[in-house]
Amino acid sequence: MNKTTVISAAIFTAVCATGAQADELNVICSAEQEWCELMVAAFEAENPDTEVLMVRKSSGETLAQIRAEAGNPKIDVWWGGTGDPHLIAAEEGLTQESGASTDELLGWARNMSDISNGRTVGIYAGALGIGYNSEILEERNIEPPACWIDLTDARFAGEIQVANPNSSGTAYTELATFVQLFGEDEAFRLLAEIGENVNSYTRSGSAPSKAAARGETGVSIGFMHDMVKLASTGFPLEIVAPCEGTGYEVGGLSIIEGARNLEGAQAWVEFALRADIQSRAPEADSFQVPSNSNAEVAPESPDLASIKLIDYDFATYGSSDTRARLLTRWDAEVGDPNPEQ
Numbered sequence: 001m002n003k004t005t006v007i008s009a010a011i012f013t014a015v016c017a018t019g020a021q022a023d024e025l026n027v028i029c030s031a032e033q034e035w036c037e038l039m040v041a042a043f044e045a046e047n048p049d050t051e052v053l054m055v056r057k058s059s060g061e062t063l064a065q066i067r068a069e070a071g072n073p074k075i076d077v078w079w080g081g082t083g084d085p086h087l088i089a090a091e092e093g094l095t096q097e098s099g100a101s102t103d104e105l106l107g108w109a110r111n112m113s114d115i116s117n118g119r120t121v122g123i124y125a126g127a128l129g130i131g132y133n134s135e136i137l138e139e140r141n142i143e144p145p146a147c148w149i150d151l152t153d154a155r156f157a158g159e160i161q162v163a164n165p166n167s168s169g170t171a172y173t174e175l176a177t178f179v180q181l182f183g184e185d186e187a188f189r190l191l192a193e194i195g196e197n198v199n200s201y202t203r204s205g206s207a208p209s210k211a212a213a214r215g216e217t218g219v220s221i222g223f224m225h226d227m228v229k230l231a232s233t234g235f236p237l238e239i240v241a242p243c244e245g246t247g248y249e250v251g252g253l254s255i256i257e258g259a260r261n262l263e264g265a266q267a268w269v270e271f272a273l274r275a276d277i278q279s280r281a282p283e284a285d286s287f288q289v290p291s292n293s294n295a296e297v298a299p300e301s302p303d304l305a306s307i308k309l310i311d312y313d314f315a316t317y318g319s320s321d322t323r324a325r326l327l328t329r330w331d332a333e334v335g336d337p338n339p340e341q
Contacts, residue, residue, distance in 0.1 A: 023050045025264035026074060028066075030059040030081025030169070031251070032206060032226070035284040039079065042280065043271055050264055058204050059085040059169030059252075066094050066256055076259040077268050078252070082169030082205075083112055083122065084176065086252030087318025090119035095254040098269045105273065108250050109291035115315050122250040123272060124281070124288035127307050128173055129224040130240040131209045136218045145219065147243040148178070152193035159218035160197045161208035164336050166327055169249070170205020170222055175326055176317040177247030180310055191334045201336040213237045223249065224302040225287040232285065232300055245308040251288065 025043075029036035033056050040052045057065065059081030066075060066089060078086070078095070089095045097118040102110045109122030130151070132144050142155050151160060163171035178187035199217055202208055208220035209227050213235035220227075224239055231237045253272055255265045271277055278290035282298040289301055316322055 023261060023264055025050050025052045025261050025268060026076045027052055027054045027268065028062050028075050028078045029054055029056050030062055030078070031056075032229075032284065032286055035281060035286040036080070038280065038284045039272070039277075042277065043268060046271070047264075047267065050267075058163075058167055060165070060167040060172065061203070063089055067092070070094055071258065073256045073258045073260070075256050076261045077265040078254045078256060079268070079272060080123065080251050080253070082173050083120065083250040083252040083314060084172055084318040084323065085169050086120040086254050087112070087116055087314060088320045088323055089254060090116035091318070091320055094257055095119045096257045096259070098253075098255045098266060100253075100266075100269045100273060104275065104293055105291050106293050112250050112252060112314065115318065120252045120254040121269070121273070122291045123253045123278070124251040124290055125248055125304065126223040126225045126251070126288045127241065127248045127302055127304060127309060128170075128177055128246045129222070129227065129302075130242060131212050131220040131222060131227040131230075131237050132240070133212045133215055133218055133236055134238050135236045136212075136215055140218070142218065144238065145240060145242075148181070148246075149190065149244070151197065151219070151221075152190060154197075156197040156219055158197065158199050160194065160221070161200050161202065161211050161217040161219070162194075162198060162221040163205045163208060164201040164203060164339065165330055167203045168205040171201075172323065172327075173247055173249050174221055175330060177310065177312070179326065180247065180313060180317075181244055188329060188333045191330070195334045201339070209237065223288075224307075228287045228300050228302065229285045232287075239302075241302075241307045243308075245310050247310050247312045248304070250291075250314065 036056050040054050063085040102113050112122040130145050165171035165175045206226045209222040211217045212220040213230040227239045259265045275292040275294035278292045278295040287298050287301040
């Protein structure tokens with residue numbers, strides 16, 4: 001065999017080996033783990049030449065990561081999690097236009113795309129609420145809460161669990177909701193009073209309701225759809241839409257600026273916005289309201305029309321300056337005495 005034949009054989013072997021390898025798509029998922037895994041399996045089934053490498057992180061943690069990796073991103077696409085951090089990432093140029101069609105999407109989902117100039121789009125919505133373990137409160141003879149202000153009462157001392165807004169998009173939504181409901185100074189006064197009754201600030205926004213469902217705490221603050229999931233499996237978790245009104249999230253979907261697998265990321269966006277894919281969320285016990293107008297809404301999903309929702313200002317509270325200022329004030333006036341490492 002001559003030298004030319006050896007080189008040709010080597011090139012042929014390399015090309016074949018490269019062709020046999022699946023493309024890698026790196027996804028950060030900020031929804032619940034079960035839903036993340038369902039999405040990965042469904043996408044890979046339709047795209048057998050693509051291997052999805054998925055990591056589950058809260059939206060606050062994800063924002064911190066993509067900021068740290070700016071200019072050399074390890075992630076291609078960010079799916080799920082509260083919309084405010086997605087909007088902040090768009091404002092800071094950390095994400096890019098996806099080119100996704102929003103024709104079939106509901107107004108609140110299209111609004112996310114409009115605010116961000118196409119850099120993020122809404123995939124689901126969910127309202128913030130209060131959960132409580134009915135057995136725990138009955139055993140301790142504690143009257144259940146009906147309003148946000150009830151959580152300042154001494155009867156809930158040591159009974160409340162909520163996430164830290166520095167790491168959790170859920171908790172940042174709570175913080176922004178209080179500011180919009182009560183005005184900033186009154187909001188921080190109330191949050192500090194509620195903080196006197198908090199036994200733990202978690203990293204993840206869904207963790208407090210899981211703890212309440214298991215009887216590890218009496219009361220939680222979180223998204224109602226996460227509470228529905230727990231109640232539907234038999235836990236004694238009751239759900240409250242606070243009497244003063246409440247905020248809501250629009251889950252975001254964004255492609256990272258400088259994504260290594262841009263084609264795969266765009267395919268993921270198209271896939272995730274489809275009605276048939278969004279209709280599968282209940283298979284993972286996820287009960288958010290889907291953004292595609294043609295998707296099926298699970299009967300267990302909270303009825304947003306029956307909840308007193310505030311006119312949540314996503315443009316203002318999805319601003320990096322606003323978020324940074326509010327978090328600095330939260331650390332100073334509320335704070336977490338035992339931050340998780």
